[in-house]
Amino acid sequence: MEQHRPPETTAACHEDLLEAIAIRGDKAAFAELFGHFAPRLKSYLLRLGADAATAEEVVQESMLTVWRKAASFDRRQAGAGTWIFTIARNKRIDRLRRERRPEYDPSDPALIPSQPEEADQTVWSAQVEARMRVAIDNLPPEQSDLIRRAYFEELSHREIAERSGLPLGTVKSRIRLAMQRLRERIDGLD
Amino acid sequence: MIDTTPVFHPEPEVLLAYSAGSLDEANSVLTATHLALCPRCRREVARLDAIGGILTAQLKPTELAPDALAAVLARLDEAPSPTDDQVAAAVDDETRHWVPEPLRRYLGTSLSALPWKRRGFAIHELPLSLGSGSVRATLIRTGGGAALPEHTHEGVETTLVLRGAFRDEGGRFARGDVATATSADNHRPVAEPDDECLCFSVIDGPLRLTGRFGRLLNPFIRI
Numbered sequence A: 001m002e003q004h005r006p007p008e009t010t011a012a013c014h015e016d017l018l019e020a021i022a023i024r025g026d027k028a029a030f031a032e033l034f035g036h037f038a039p040r041l042k043s044y045l046l047r048l049g050a051d052a053a054t055a056e057e058v059v060q061e062s063m064l065t066v067w068r069k070a071a072s073f074d075r076r077q078a079g080a081g082t083w084i085f086t087i088a089r090n091k092r093i094d095r096l097r098r099e100r101r102p103e104y105d106p107s108d109p110a111l112i113p114s115q116p117e118e119a120d121q122t123v124w125s126a127q128v129e130a131r132m133r134v135a136i137d138n139l140p141p142e143q144s145d146l147i148r149r150a151y152f153e154e155l156s157h158r159e160i161a162e163r164s165g166l167p168l169g170t171v172k173s174r175i176r177l178a179m180q181r182l183r184e185r186i187d188g189l190d
Numbered sequence B: 001m002i003d004t005t006p007v008f009h010p011e012p013e014v015l016l017a018y019s020a021g022s023l024d025e026a027n028s029v030l031t032a033t034h035l036a037l038c039p040r041c042r043r044e045v046a047r048l049d050a051i052g053g054i055l056t057a058q059l060k061p062t063e064l065a066p067d068a069l070a071a072v073l074a075r076l077d078e079a080p081s082p083t084d085d086q087v088a089a090a091v092d093d094e095t096r097h098w099v100p101e102p103l104r105r106y107l108g109t110s111l112s113a114l115p116w117k118r119r120g121f122a123i124h125e126l127p128l129s130l131g132s133g134s135v136r137a138t139l140i141r142t143g144g145g146a147a148l149p150e151h152t153h154e155g156v157e158t159t160l161v162l163r164g165a166f167r168d169e170g171g172r173f174a175r176g177d178v179a180t181a182t183s184a185d186n187h188r189p190v191a192e193p194d195d196e197c198l199c200f201s202v203i204d205g206p207l208r209l210t211g212r213f214g215r216l217l218n219p220f221i222r223i
Helices: A009-024 A027-047 A052-072 A080-097 A116-121 A126-137 A141-152 A157-164 A168-189 B012-020 B025-037 B039-057 B068-075 B093-098 B103-107 B211-221
Strands: B123-128 B135-142 B151-153 B156-163 B165-168 B171-174 B178-181 B197-204 B207-209
Touching (some): A009 A027, A009 A052, A027 A080, A027 B039, A052 A080, A052 B068, A141 A157, A141 A168, A141 B012, A157 A168, A168 B012, A168 B039, B012 B025, B012 B039, B025 B103, B025 B135, B025 B156, B025 B197, B093 B103, B156 B171
Antiparallel strands (some): B135 B197, B151 B207, B156 B178, B165 B171
8 A cells, every 4th residue: 555655745645634534533634624625615615606604604514524424535536625526516506506416326226337447447546636637727728717617607508608709519619628638638648 | 127338428518517516406317317327427527526626626715714613623523413315215126227316316206106197198297396497307208119299499408218218310319318409409209119218308498399299289298
């Protein structure tokens, strides 16, 4: 296990902290995660139109869920930042949109499992995420802008097209191009 | 059942909206139920979630209330309050087999116990109380070989096949496949003869039936 340690200590650290919470209820580890992620989650919620008090509340609820669900975190499937993002996203849907967040159940007998070789591909690591970060930074601005708007403005591609004055087809093809580039970047080097 | 993986997938922008959390609940149920049947799209959504995580991590931090951490730390040992999570209802084997989660828990009961409405020869429909505004969600069950009335819609109709298969101008759609039809399509899906066909449809925008038979049905199909 030791020689497997990724070079970026900060990224590896977050996953380690989550596991420390899961294994021994490590409150110091939680406080460290909180210090890093909570202020960013607040920005995320504010960007999506929450008022400051609600944002603060949703951040607290999200971090409490991080504490409670730490045992279900699996670093082979997602990085810590990704996992925490999905928790905050779901809390936001719950609180601000007052809707449920439907998700598939990985233990559902009706689920069609991944092929073993596909499962290998999905093994996530700090390195994959670091490459992905670089790939996002290297997207042409018109593509990365659309991706950011999709995550931070709660706009459908139709609404993005309407507001930006771009034809819907252009919005769609830019999003698809961006996704394809990122996919190549990740799968190609995996 | 042979575990073939789907050929037709939700549009990439729909997967992006699902990951971003901006997709409405009805379309999210359809997308997530497709994910249960589609390893390829599960991988894609995992990638998209990672993008969301990276972009969020890149946001400039906003200062929290000074007592925020203390407030959360004080609650760590609290017992979680009972959530209003939907409890999975007891359903029969047929339903468990053909309807994956999360759609299954939205049914609340077995397929055979649902109050199906007859919509013509060998066609039954079950409107689900899911979706808001102009979005409607519905289950459609047809006998093998049955043809749905020819129809078109003002918005987008997305259909997930759960059992059997149907054909229309776009091709052959079987279990797990997602068919997306827009207002430009005037289509007439026909179920394949060998098995009944069960589909979950989400329609954004009013549906209009065309053709002689369809116009007669129009008043009935309105939900």
